[in-house]
Amino acid sequence: MNLNSAVKQNREKHPVINPATGEVIGQITWSTPEEVNQAVEKASKAFETWSRLTLKQRVQVFFRFKTILEDNLDELSRLCTSENGKTVGESKAGIEKGIEVIEYAASLPQILAGGYQEVSSGVSCRMITEPLGVVAGVTPFNFPVMVPLWMIPLALACGNTMVHKPSEQVPLSAIRLREHLIEAGLPEDAFQLVHGAREVVECLIDHPKIEAFAFVGSTKVARIVYERGTRLGKRILALGGAKNYLVLLPDADPDLSADNISTSFCGCTGQRCMAAAVLLAVGDTQEIIDKVVESTKKIALGKDMGPVISRQALERITGHIDQAEKDGAKVLLDGRNATVPGKEGGFWIGPTILDNVSPDIPAAQEEIFGPVLSIIRVSNLAEALEIERKSPYGNAAAVYTRNGGLAKKCAESFSASMIGIKIGVPVPREPFSFGGRGQSRFGCGDITGEGGIQFWTQTRKITERWGLPEGEEWVF
Numbered sequence: 001m002n003l004n005s006a007v008k009q010n011r012e013k014h015p016v017i018n019p020a021t022g023e024v025i026g027q028i029t030w031s032t033p034e035e036v037n038q039a040v041e042k043a044s045k046a047f048e049t050w051s052r053l054t055l056k057q058r059v060q061v062f063f064r065f066k067t068i069l070e071d072n073l074d075e076l077s078r079l080c081t082s083e084n085g086k087t088v089g090e091s092k093a094g095i096e097k098g099i100e101v102i103e104y105a106a107s108l109p110q111i112l113a114g115g116y117q118e119v120s121s122g123v124s125c126r127m128i129t130e131p132l133g134v135v136a137g138v139t140p141f142n143f144p145v146m147v148p149l150w151m152i153p154l155a156l157a158c159g160n161t162m163v164h165k166p167s168e169q170v171p172l173s174a175i176r177l178r179e180h181l182i183e184a185g186l187p188e189d190a191f192q193l194v195h196g197a198r199e200v201v202e203c204l205i206d207h208p209k210i211e212a213f214a215f216v217g218s219t220k221v222a223r224i225v226y227e228r229g230t231r232l233g234k235r236i237l238a239l240g241g242a243k244n245y246l247v248l249l250p251d252a253d254p255d256l257s258a259d260n261i262s263t264s265f266c267g268c269t270g271q272r273c274m275a276a277a278v279l280l281a282v283g284d285t286q287e288i289i290d291k292v293v294e295s296t297k298k299i300a301l302g303k304d305m306g307p308v309i310s311r312q313a314l315e316r317i318t319g320h321i322d323q324a325e326k327d328g329a330k331v332l333l334d335g336r337n338a339t340v341p342g343k344e345g346g347f348w349i350g351p352t353i354l355d356n357v358s359p360d361i362p363a364a365q366e367e368i369f370g371p372v373l374s375i376i377r378v379s380n381l382a383e384a385l386e387i388e389r390k391s392p393y394g395n396a397a398a399v400y401t402r403n404g405g406l407a408k409k410c411a412e413s414f415s416a417s418m419i420g421i422k423i424g425v426p427v428p429r430e431p432f433s434f435g436g437r438g439q440s441r442f443g444c445g446d447i448t449g450e451g452g453i454q455f456w457t458q459t460r461k462i463t464e465r466w467g468l469p470e471g472e473e474w475v476f
Contacts, residue, residue: 016172019085019307022345026083028171030196036163036203039192043134043161044209046189051131051159055109059157062106065184069099076176080144083170085306085347086268091145097427098149101448104430105153111453112158122467128460131159132211132235135456136204138165138225140217141309142271144173147216150434152177154452156191160212163192163204169309171195205229212456214447215239216273219367219393219439226442237443237455241367242273242395242436245388246424247410249381250283252400256422258291261373261400264424266299266351269306270371271313273440274396274418274425278357278364279375280384288400289355289375293332296351302340307347308370314347317370321352324363324374329354335371359387367393381406389415394437398424417441 016026031039050058069076073095080091116126137151148164155162166174178193194200205213205228212235215225219240229236246261264276281289299305308314318336325331335350349370357364357374364374378384388397398420399410407421417437420426428434433449435441445451 014168016083016169017310018082018346019309020302020340020346021343022311022347026172028168028195030168031194031200033199033203036194036200037207039163039194040134040204040207040209042189043163043192046187047131047133047161050156050161050187050190051133053159055112055157055159058159059106059108061181061185062102062153062157065153065181065186066099066102066106068180068184069095069102072180076145076173079176080170080173081306083172084141084144085309086271087304087306090268090306094143094146095149097429098146100430101149101452102153104449105157108154108157108453119463123463123465125461125463128462129158129453129457130460132456132458133160134163134209135160135212135214136163136165136207136210137214138201138204138217139167139174141167141169142268142273144170145177148174148177150216150447150452151214152181152191154448155214155456156186158453158456160456161190161192163194163210165194165196165200165204168195168197201225202228205234206232211235213237214455216447222442223439235443235455237445237447238441239273239435239447240440240442241369241393242275242440243277243365243367243391243393244273244275244396244416245278245280245384245391245398245414246276247280247381247384247388247397247399247401248282248285248288249399249401249403249406250285251402252285252288253402253422254288254291257288257400258295260422260424261292262295262299262351264398265373266296266305266371267425269308269349271308271369272425273436274427275369276373276398276424277368278387279373280387281375281377282381282384283379292373293353296333296353299351301338301348301350302343305351305371307340307343308349309347311347313370314349317349317368317372320363320366320368320370321354321372324354324357324361327358327361327363329357329361329363329374331355332375365391381409385410385413389413391415392439395440396420396426396436398422398426 013027077091215238222238222240333353335352338350397414397416433446433451435446
């Protein structure tokens with residue numbers, strides 16, 4: 001046994017916890033700096049071969065990868081649920097959204113056909129899209145499959161090789177994804193997995209052979225990642241947290257709005273950057289708010305909504321609710337002290353609705369990342385828009401109204417980047433790209449769609465002039 005093997009076997013194994021029960025479902029050994037370096041070196045060597053394949057050759061892997069994921073959708077959904085806690089239906093929907101990115105990656109030969117133009121007599125310009133080299137992606141716990149699939153298909157299909165670090169809380173789905181990629185025909189060294197926390201992330205950012213680095217997580221960490229990487233001259237795209245606003249106008253459809261608002265803040269237990277956080281209720285909307293409460297009461301824990309990711313998350317969310325109550329908010333629906341029979345060891349919290357929230361308290365300003373909706377009452381639309389525009393985040397916002405003119409006004413006035421009209425979770429679908437503004441995004445571009453292609457590639461521009469020497473003709 002060599003020394004590296006002995007060290008690896010003697011290192012502490014970190015447990016993977018099922019949030020629904022609190023039980024250990026697996027163990028993972030975190031990567032050492034030496035192992036991170038080995039992963040990058042393997043990916044660098046693989047780049048020499050992978051990048052030389054034609055784009056049409058590379059995307060064949062992703063046609064097969066899509067089929068493999070579809071064939072194993074149920075099993076992968078259950079695995080995702082076991083380590084994340086969300087319902088199986090939510091896991092499946094997330095994977096299917098990720099598969100859309102694979103489909104987009106498979107279409108790259110049509111998208112990246114390049115450009116050519118004769119710009120003057122005998123002179124032409126053409127453009128070639130090229131990969132960067134070895135790139136890295138770090139993904140969060142809340143979507144163990146979907147968010148990695150925002151990055152992996154486009155980065156690899158464009159000709160890069162990749163090192164991926166999933167959240168240390170949900171490593172099992174990432175391991176299965178890599179197995180399926182290899183099964184689809186991707187060269188084994190072209191996609192590397194490393195595991196761990198801050199030290200591993202820093203090793204990846206600092207590595208001289210990592211050309212680009214994508215991150216999805218909290219705003220605090222996203223800012224650190226961006227600043228550290230850009231100081232080193234790296235290409236960085238770091239998506240952070242959010243505080244998403246819903247504007248409810250009195251003319252909104254009561255039933256449609258109530259159900260959609262409830263789903264928006266409770267879906268995935270509120271653990272998604274697109275979740276509704278604040279409802280700006282304009283004027284007399286009490287009837288609709290009453291319906292929101294009634295609709296939300298029907299959500300059954302353990303069936304319609306899963307647990308939060310950890311005990312620390314549970315305590316943090318509960319602390320926010322406690323503080324909001326002290327700050328004068330009225331608790332219309334209280335999810336504290338929730339339990340699910342037979343799963344008492346899990347990290348459960350029920351949907352919570354806070355009313356009469358002041359715009360200047362933490363519940364109205366800070367990302368809670370749980371199933372908590374704060375209602376701020378305002379007298380007119382201008383006041384609602386002013387509150388939304390003051391937020392340092394710029395991720396998502398939505399409006400509920402039957403008035404097309406008011407919907408248009410909101411869509412053009414919101415500070416957020418992703419806008420919904422009667423849709424509380426306005427996630428763009430491929431080929432439209434995903435990404436926020438302000439403190440929700442550090443760096444340029446978006447993580448999927450055209451923005452994703454631009455992030456993972458560089459262009460070569462060739463200007464050329466050819467002409468025959470006088471008196472000569474082409475010979476075929």
